[in-house]
Amino acid sequence: MSLASERAKPGASSKPTLYKRIRLDIETRILTGEWPPGHRIPFEHQLMARYRCSRMTVNKALSELAQADLIERRRRAGSFVRRPQHLSAVLKIADMRAEITALGRSYGYQLIDCRRRTATAADRARLGVSTAGKVIAIACRHSADNVPFAVEDRLIDLSTVPEAATADFAREPPGSWLLHHVPWTEAEHTISAVVADDRTAKALGIAVGAPCLVIDRYTWRSARTVTAVRLHYPGETHRLVARFKGG
Amino acid sequence: MSLASERAKPGASSKPTLYKRIRLDIETRILTGEWPPGHRIPFEHQLMARYRCSRMTVNKALSELAQADLIERRRRAGSFVRRPQHLSAVLKIADMRAEITALGRSYGYQLIDCRRRTATAADRARLGVSTAGKVIAIACRHSADNVPFAVEDRLIDLSTVPEAATADFAREPPGSWLLHHVPWTEAEHTISAVVADDRTAKALGIAVGAPCLVIDRYTWRSARTVTAVRLHYPGETHRLVARFKGG
DNA sequence: CACGATTATATGTCTAGACATATAAGTCAA
DNA sequence: TTGACTTATATGTCTAGACATATAATCGTG
Known part of the structure; x- marks a missing residue:
């Protein structure tokens, strides 16, 4: 199978989109403890190579993980798994x-x-x-x-x-x-x-x-x-x- | 002032980046009630024209607002201000x-x-x-x-x-x-x-x-x-x- | 060794395109 | 009128580039 045919193809057999898959992959590694707090996540260009996609795609995945406070991103240094700081509970108070x-x-x-x-x-x-x-x-x-x-x-x-x-x-x-x-x-x-x-x-x-x-x-x-x-x-x-x- | 010089220029005089400004603009309109629940937000191509930027930029702003549950996005229909469903409070329980x-x-x-x-x-x-x-x-x-x-x-x-x-x-x-x-x-x-x-x-x-x-x-x-x-x-x-x- | 200047680099933001896809709206036949 | 089909369109995702910017590392100098 050629690289080109293995690639993207958004709605082919894989249901979730590529950036969601990347996000889930990383999230899973963090949640299972495979990548412990402080671990450096592969650089964007490494993820580009691994998933055969453009930088914007891996960037979107990483940005969302950063927004969710699962990782911390530092210029020049890379992205790192954050250590859990506190248990935060969401209290839903409907009317x-x-x-x-x-x-x-x-x-x-x-x-x-x-x-x-x-x-x-x-x-x-x-x-x-x-x-x-x-x-x-x-x-x-x-x-x-x-x-x-x-x-x-x-x-x-x-x-x-x-x-x-x-x-x-x-x-x-x-x-x-x-x-x-x-x-x-x-x-x-x-x-x-x-x-x-x-x-x-x-x-x-x-x-x-x-x-x-x-x-x-x-x-x-x-x-x-x-x-x-x-x-x-x-x-x-x-x-x-x-x-x-x-x- | 020409359109080109008025545009983007990321780190010129405007401190926040463009997509953040777009997000804040819309957020403010929602929070002040200027755009009430159910109001349709301008289409992406309209925001592109208003802010003179590419679609990816307004898309990033709108995506973040959708993630924060401030707006709801529907294909073909547009983006709409969501009505507040419940008060949810975040209880942070540190150690x-x-x-x-x-x-x-x-x-x-x-x-x-x-x-x-x-x-x-x-x-x-x-x-x-x-x-x-x-x-x-x-x-x-x-x-x-x-x-x-x-x-x-x-x-x-x-x-x-x-x-x-x-x-x-x-x-x-x-x-x-x-x-x-x-x-x-x-x-x-x-x-x-x-x-x-x-x-x-x-x-x-x-x-x-x-x-x-x-x-x-x-x-x-x-x-x-x-x-x-x-x-x-x-x-x-x-x-x-x-x-x-x-x- | 300490400290300031320089450089390399990973992330941050942005562009101008592209195709995919869900669906509102319009069209047409029963 | 109603239901089935078609079409137009706004969003969803993606690409292959670009320049900006913060900062870790390196290099020189006192």
């Missing part, structure tokens, strides 16, 4: 309805309290803003199969999201509304554990002193605060699962 | 020493118990394996500035990581050792809240009944279980922070 229906349970929602007001000093501190604009303060509860699932305590900055003034939070949970109306977000989550106080225990239908998982989420839209929300979950029954992956 | 020293505190480590044994039924259930190989069971404590920071209860499957038999876990925490000796991992984290029982309270120096954040982590290496670990943090003082990003 509450999606989270509950994904568990195969029926979703229930109750608005406990919703008021519109000029931001108090406490509100401003919580939202991290200095000017006293209007805010919406919401307390509500999510349930799964009619059992309390989480209580939510939220503040929305109306100067960032004026449209929220017209939303009907008795019908639609504020989390869902925001997810579908605020085009993009940056967020910070803080997870901690507390014991249920009187008010929380009552809302969740658990004993005072029972453990609760607390998630505080702050959401921004290009440097403007959108919302601050605190969620209380019954700690012994609820679990946050973060799957995947070494890096 | 304990790195986590504590990053806070500017001094790291301390004490091995409480370490024993090698043939896997019991409970061990096998916890590791999710069926055969009864050897395991190492470790209990230890991490402290920051001499204050208990977390207690760790770990099982290592020696049939997956035989090298662990020779590690000195009195000197090096098992998490660090594994991170540096097991080339790659997949993991699942489960986060929950409990109240401290007698043993945990004593180890952490907190009151019985105080809230604790619990992280269970299962780690695999290409379908083989590596380790199962349960970490207890004092819940009122410790916080897990997950930063970033809409998607």
Whole structure:
């Protein structure tokens, strides 16, 4: 078989494209430990020869591996397998309805309290803003199969999201509304554990002193605060699962 | 100024390269909401004209945006702004020493118990394996500035990581050792809240009944279980922070 | 030996083409 | 109207070059 016929031919018998094959080959060597951290990956021109392709093709494969933090590329020196620095887990927090229906349970929602007001000093501190604009303060509860699932305590900055003034939070949970109306977000989550106080225990239908998982989420839209929300979950029954992956 | 002189010139006055500028331009339009979810991004040949560059250059910019899930690309149809599906937070769990020293505190480590044994039924259930190989069971404590920071209860499957038999876990925490000796991992984290029982309270120096954040982590290496670990943090003082990003 | 200048080289970016391929849209017959 | 066929088109991948740029290595010099 000639070199020419052995080569590329994108959609012949090999399903994946060439650059994907190169990427997978290298990835596999790294993941199996055949190429340990610090190992120098063959130079681009060596890979060109091995796979009989142009430099752009191997470059694309290597660039993607670098983007995924699997390798590090240094000019003049070459590309090297990175040592895993930390386990990073991706915590996917869908909106509450999606989270509950994904568990195969029926979703229930109750608005406990919703008021519109000029931001108090406490509100401003919580939202991290200095000017006293209007805010919406919401307390509500999510349930799964009619059992309390989480209580939510939220503040929305109306100067960032004026449209929220017209939303009907008795019908639609504020989390869902925001997810579908605020085009993009940056967020910070803080997870901690507390014991249920009187008010929380009552809302969740658990004993005072029972453990609760607390998630505080702050959401921004290009440097403007959108919302601050605190969620209380019954700690012994609820679990946050973060799957995947070494890096 | 002629078209030619206006063009590219990679390292002239513009610091970022052209494809990065294109990517940033589009990203900005999406993040500010100027191009809302569903909006069709100009076709590649239109972007070629706008930026006076070759198709490969705009393709690289668009490919990266697609990889980041900011846009969706469909053959024949074009590229479209994706609607945010869920908030996903990246939880970076470095090894304990790195986590504590990053806070500017001094790291301390004490091995409480370490024993090698043939896997019991409970061990096998916890590791999710069926055969009864050897395991190492470790209990230890991490402290920051001499204050208990977390207690760790770990099982290592020696049939997956035989090298662990020779590690000195009195000197090096098992998490660090594994991170540096097991080339790659997949993991699942489960986060929950409990109240401290007698043993945990004593180890952490907190009151019985105080809230604790619990992280269970299962780690695999290409379908083989590596380790199962349960970490207890004092819940009122410790916080897990997950930063970033809409998607 | 220490240190600054020079050189070689691997990666970073880019071009102007090419063909492959999925699919939206149009065409035509039943 | 509907379903099957054809066509146009935007993206997906690839090539064989090019110049830019950071930097490891080398070489000279004090």
